[in-house]
Amino acid sequence: MTDETGRLAFEDDKGASRATWIAGALVILIVGWMGSGYVLPSNDGDVPRETETRLAPVAVSVEQSSVEPVTLYFQAEGQAQPDRDTSIRAEASGDVAEVLVAKGEDVAERSVIARLSTTRAEADLARAREELARAQREFDNATALLERGIATADRLSQARADLASAEAALAAAEEGRRSLDITAPFAGRIETLTLDPGEFVQAGAEVGRIVDNRPLTVAIQVPQQALNRIQNGQDATIRFITGEERAGTVSFVGTSANAETRTFLAEIAVPNADGAIPAGISAEISIPTGQAQAHFVQPSTVSLSPEGRLGVKTVDDEDRVVFNPVEIVRAEIDGIWVTGLPETARIITVGQGFVNAGEIVAPAPANTSTAVDETR
Numbered sequence: 001m002t003d004e005t006g007r008l009a010f011e012d013d014k015g016a017s018r019a020t021w022i023a024g025a026l027v028i029l030i031v032g033w034m035g036s037g038y039v040l041p042s043n044d045g046d047v048p049r050e051t052e053t054r055l056a057p058v059a060v061s062v063e064q065s066s067v068e069p070v071t072l073y074f075q076a077e078g079q080a081q082p083d084r085d086t087s088i089r090a091e092a093s094g095d096v097a098e099v100l101v102a103k104g105e106d107v108a109e110r111s112v113i114a115r116l117s118t119t120r121a122e123a124d125l126a127r128a129r130e131e132l133a134r135a136q137r138e139f140d141n142a143t144a145l146l147e148r149g150i151a152t153a154d155r156l157s158q159a160r161a162d163l164a165s166a167e168a169a170l171a172a173a174e175e176g177r178r179s180l181d182i183t184a185p186f187a188g189r190i191e192t193l194t195l196d197p198g199e200f201v202q203a204g205a206e207v208g209r210i211v212d213n214r215p216l217t218v219a220i221q222v223p224q225q226a227l228n229r230i231q232n233g234q235d236a237t238i239r240f241i242t243g244e245e246r247a248g249t250v251s252f253v254g255t256s257a258n259a260e261t262r263t264f265l266a267e268i269a270v271p272n273a274d275g276a277i278p279a280g281i282s283a284e285i286s287i288p289t290g291q292a293q294a295h296f297v298q299p300s301t302v303s304l305s306p307e308g309r310l311g312v313k314t315v316d317d318e319d320r321v322v323f324n325p326v327e328i329v330r331a332e333i334d335g336i337w338v339t340g341l342p343e344t345a346r347i348i349t350v351g352q353g354f355v356n357a358g359e360i361v362a363p364a365p366a367n368t369s370t371a372v373d374e375t376r
Helices: 014-034 119-147 153-178 224-229
Strands: 057-068 066-087 094-099 110-118 181-182 186-194 204-222 235-240 245-255 264-271 281-296 303-306 310-313 321-325 329-334 336-338 342-352 362-364
Touching: 057 310, 066 094, 066 186, 094 235, 119 153, 204 224, 204 245, 204 281, 224 281, 235 264, 281 329, 281 342, 303 362, 342 362
Parallel strands: 057 362
Antiparallel strands: 057 342, 066 204, 066 281, 094 110, 110 181, 186 204, 204 264, 235 245, 235 281, 245 264, 281 336, 303 310, 310 321, 310 342, 329 336
16 A cells, blocks of 8 residues: 555554464473473482492302412423434545444444455554564664673663664554554444445545434423523423333533523433434423412413403402412413412302402302303
8 A cells, every 4th residue: 555645555464473472482382391391300300310220240150279289390392312423433544345334233332333454554563563673672782782881871772762663663553553443432323334345535534423322312491480490310201202201310401591592401311221212303391390389270260450460360258359360380281270369269260251350249159150141
């Protein structure tokens, strides 16, 4: 519509104004309802909140354990070595006349292994004997002449010197004759022999090798921390890779560490009178080093603390979990021996992975306990 001046004029719609008021009222009601829980709390707020269900103590299996005396062992791996192992060398030069033994044979000490040709040596020996006889005659004549006043003392002295020189030459010739025999330096087994009849060998040349493995010597390396547990004279058990087991005795403990490994050499003498055990094979050595009071537990009961310490969880008289740091002192096929636990203890055998030190648990004997719910 238009007013008297000709301009347009609008009138308010009463229906639109009413809708606005209704919408505003609805917003106020909704906000008031949402905040009513804070302004007008329900009667349930006066009651302590106990809607949360308290978790029951975790069920664990325990086993009663007591300390027992256990023998401690030092165990190591080693290698069997012969008692003596040396090269056989020719003491003289010459042609090989005969070989009396074969490779692999057992020989006695000083037994003849081979002989060199004696032709030259026999000639040298005969010459030395003739020279000695001549020198002896010269000495006897000089002595007789001096007694009659015909010879001088200087002549007698020269004859005596010639006699001594001839005696030395004969001794050398006899030794040269004996050195033609190549002999075993000790009783043992001929491991190698490179001689053939007719072969020429030089003095000092290596012609073979002899080994004495009666007794055997088993060498092991001892770590620094275990050195004070190993002493001369201790008994030892040696299990060879062949399956044979022998008793031995610690015969040597080194006092100087290996610069690279920081370990000490120790040797165990093993009787081997029959020579049945060969040298060079591997062996496991077990040496008893004392006794300790320990518990026998299953490896599955051992766990780590948050600090990374090895330990076993037990339950005290108040059914509270206790973490006990332990040390493994001996391992066996079906379990381990540990120290660090009380003299008697209830060891958690099932469920130790679901509880922590200080928690209250529901222990039950291992043979009657129910399985732990692993979904916890």
